Amino acid sequence: MSKGFFKSKIVHDFFHDPSAVIGSLLLVLSILLAFFAPSIAPQNPYDLEKVSLEHFLTPPIWMEGGEPGFLLGTDDQGRDIFSTILYGFRTSLIVGFGVVLIAGTFGIIVGLLAGYYGGVMDTVTMRLADTLFSFSTTLIAILLLGLFNRSGVFVVIIAICVADWVKYARTMRGSVLEVKEEAYITAAKATGAGDLRLLLRHLLPNAIPPIFVIVAVDLAVVIMLEATLSFLGVGVPLTEPSLGMMISIGKNYMYAGMWWLVLFPGIALFLLVIGINLFADWLREELNPKIE
Amino acid sequence: MFRLCLIYSMFTYIVRRLIQGIVVLLAVSLICFIVFRSAGDPAVSMAGQYATFQDIEEVRKVFGLDKPYYIQYLRFIANALQGNFGLSFVNRVPALPLILERLPATVELATSAILISVVFGVGLGVLVSLKPYLVRNRLIMAGSLFNISMPTFLTGILLIMVFAVYLKVLPPFGRGETVTIGFWRTGFLTWSGIKHLILPAFTLGMYQLAVLLRLTRAGMREVLTEEYIKTAWAKGLPPRKVIFKHALRNVLIPVVTMTGLQFGELIAFSFVTELIFQWPGAGNLLLTSIFEQDQPVIVTYVMLAALVILTINIIVDILYAILNPKIRYE
Numbered sequence: 001m002s003k004g005f006f007k008s009k010i011v012h013d014f015f016h017d018p019s020a021v022i023g024s025l026l027l028v029l030s031i032l033l034a035f036f037a038p039s040i041a042p043q044n045p046y047d048l049e050k051v052s053l054e055h056f057l058t059p060p061i062w063m064e065g066g067e068p069g070f071l072l073g074t075d076d077q078g079r080d081i082f083s084t085i086l087y088g089f090r091t092s093l094i095v096g097f098g099v100v101l102i103a104g105t106f107g108i109i110v111g112l113l114a115g116y117y118g119g120v121m122d123t124v125t126m127r128l129a130d131t132l133f134s135f136s137t138t139l140i141a142i143l144l145l146g147l148f149n150r151s152g153v154f155v156v157i158i159a160i161c162v163a164d165w166v167k168y169a170r171t172m173r174g175s176v177l178e179v180k181e182e183a184y185i186t187a188a189k190a191t192g193a194g195d196l197r198l199l200l201r202h203l204l205p206n207a208i209p210p211i212f213v214i215v216a217v218d219l220a221v222v223i224m225l226e227a228t229l230s231f232l233g234v235g236v237p238l239t240e241p242s243l244g245m246m247i248s249i250g251k252n253y254m255y256a257g258m259w260w261l262v263l264f265p266g267i268a269l270f271l272l273v274i275g276i277n278l279f280a281d282w283l284r285e286e287l288n289p290k291i292e
Numbered sequence: 293m294f295r296l297c298l299i300y301s302m303f304t305y306i307v308r309r310l311i312q313g314i315v316v317l318l319a320v321s322l323i324c325f326i327v328f329r330s331a332g333d334p335a336v337s338m339a340g341q342y343a344t345f346q347d348i349e350e351v352r353k354v355f356g357l358d359k360p361y362y363i364q365y366l367r368f369i370a371n372a373l374q375g376n377f378g379l380s381f382v383n384r385v386p387a388l389p390l391i392l393e394r395l396p397a398t399v400e401l402a403t404s405a406i407l408i409s410v411v412f413g414v415g416l417g418v419l420v421s422l423k424p425y426l427v428r429n430r431l432i433m434a435g436s437l438f439n440i441s442m443p444t445f446l447t448g449i450l451l452i453m454v455f456a457v458y459l460k461v462l463p464p465f466g467r468g469e470t471v472t473i474g475f476w477r478t479g480f481l482t483w484s485g486i487k488h489l490i491l492p493a494f495t496l497g498m499y500q501l502a503v504l505l506r507l508t509r510a511g512m513r514e515v516l517t518e519e520y521i522k523t524a525w526a527k528g529l530p531p532r533k534v535i536f537k538h539a540l541r542n543v544l545i546p547v548v549t550m551t552g553l554q555f556g557e558l559i560a561f562s563f564v565t566e567l568i569f570q571w572p573g574a575g576n577l578l579l580t581s582i583f584e585q586d587q588p589v590i591v592t593y594v595m596l597a598a599l600v601i602l603t604i605n606i607i608v609d610i611l612y613a614i615l616n617p618k619i620r621y622e
Contacts, residue, residue, distance in 0.1 A: 136556030
């Protein structure tokens with residue numbers, strides 16, 4: 001099977017799977033909205049000069065009392081919900097991709113070394129990985145952020161990474177253990193290839209495909225986790241936009257029938273995450289030939 | 293002889309797991325201690341708002357905070373072993389009883405959630421795996437995808453919106469009437485208690501339900517293509533027997549392991565659920581303590597959670613070893 005054929009097959013499969021196409025469209029749309037938020041959003045909700053309390057708790061534009069300029073209504077500070085959602089996407093995606101990048105790189109390196117060298121290093125890292133896994137990324141992030149009492153986007157990224165690398169390390173290790181036994185690795189060894197060359201040139205590219213699925217699934221999980229942390233009040237500070245925090249503010253007004261504060265950020269978060277999950281589902285089936 | 297060997301290797305396996313558990317607990321306690329000491333001078337916090345310099349020095353002496361760090365750490369461990377984690381900075385009462393008092397509410401919520409997720413997750417998973425292409429089953433799968441794309445706090449808020457604010461059939465928060473049996477305050481025995489439990493239990497169990505559903509379905513789909521299942525069908529065994537005795541049994545091992553391993557996640561999401569529903573449990577207490585920077589309560593909670601998670605892990609590992617004879621006691 002030539003590489004060109006494989007590539008065309010995966011592209012062909014992608015465009016013939018509606019959920020994969022819809023999922024990626026949702027993700028790409030969110031990224032575009034987040035990137036161009038300053039030019040699309042009618043209001044910069046975190047610029048105090050642009051926000052005025054006199055428009056607070058305005059309902060969506062199509063409802064009685066709605067005001068032009070506030071498509072989805074405003075929150076208790078007079079911030080435009082639509083604009084805040086766009087800025088919230090930025091935080092979601094920065095945290096999501098930040099964690100995947102940092103935890104992913106670290107996990108892949110650890111998994112590669114543990115799988116290749118084995119021995120004490122393997123035992124120690126995998127025991128650590130098991131422990132972190134059973135404590136769960138969510139619990140560790142909440143407790144660390146709570147104990148250290150610091151906040152900020154970067155702090156949130158690091159707190160999530162503390163346990164999140166484990167998923168990558170475990171998958172990578174398992175994959176390396178399988179690939180290690182292949183004939184071409186033995187052949188490369190026989191030609192006198194050094195450890196570094198073997199690791200980077202032969203093991204890494206051949207062992208990495210299962211990681212792609214983990215990346216996709218993890219991106220969705222991390223975005224939900226950031227929202228959860230901000231909802232609990234241990235995530236990004238009040239001065240940063242976050243979908244989780246919007247929902248946390250909105251829940252105080254939900255009993256009074258002001259549903260738009262909760263529902264619109266909720267839908268936005270849901271669409272972003274389900275987009276990624278649809279894509280991840282397709283990728284998993286595509287890369288796993290065992291399931292029909 | 294073989295049996296004796298097996299028991300012996302099982303025994304060393306359990307001992308090894310226990311030692312590992314103790315090492316982890318020590319590591320957690322060390323982290324807690326470091327955080328505790330780096331988060332500010334505990335003598336100042338303990339002496340209170342209006343303390344003079346002399347008062348603070350007095351407190352430092354009384355609590356041994358003038359000793360070297362390693363002695364302080366050993367003292368911390370010694371106290372922890374006796375269940376003494378110090379006084380809450382805010383409430384001025386011992387931290388451990390404060391948490392233990394709130395524990396029944398959390399335990400009842402968590403058990404109900406696990407029960408819901410296992411029963412519905414495995415049940416629906418089996419149902420869907422048998423005829424994956426039925427419209428009804430496709431809808432269930434779509435629903436499970438919806439569910440894993442929705443964070444727990446959003447599920448909870450939407451449930452409140454629908455069932456409490458608009459339909460007004462279930463209460464939006466609190467625990468309802470409780471009955472006290474000994475030291476345990478239970479909400480299981482009153483109608484109001486049960487009604488208050490429904491929404492939070494589903495909120496907490498929902499995500500896990502979807503995860504188990506997908507896990508069971510995937511497992512069943514793989515197992516159903518195996519030769520021994522074909523043999524079982526060919527033998528003319530009733531479907532009930534083939535599905536539950538031959539197929540599901542093999543799928544249950546990862547399901548049980550997953551449920552056990554997800555316990556940390558369950559504890560984390562119990563915070564979220566308790567916050568949304570103002571459930572008077574330990575998770576809610578922890579969140580309040582985080583906002584008030586009540587270190588002794590946070591530290592006690594962390595140690596307690598670590599103990600519970602490690603215990604469950606060891607039990608799951610042992611169960612796994614018993615269920616699956618193939619396992620090597622490495």
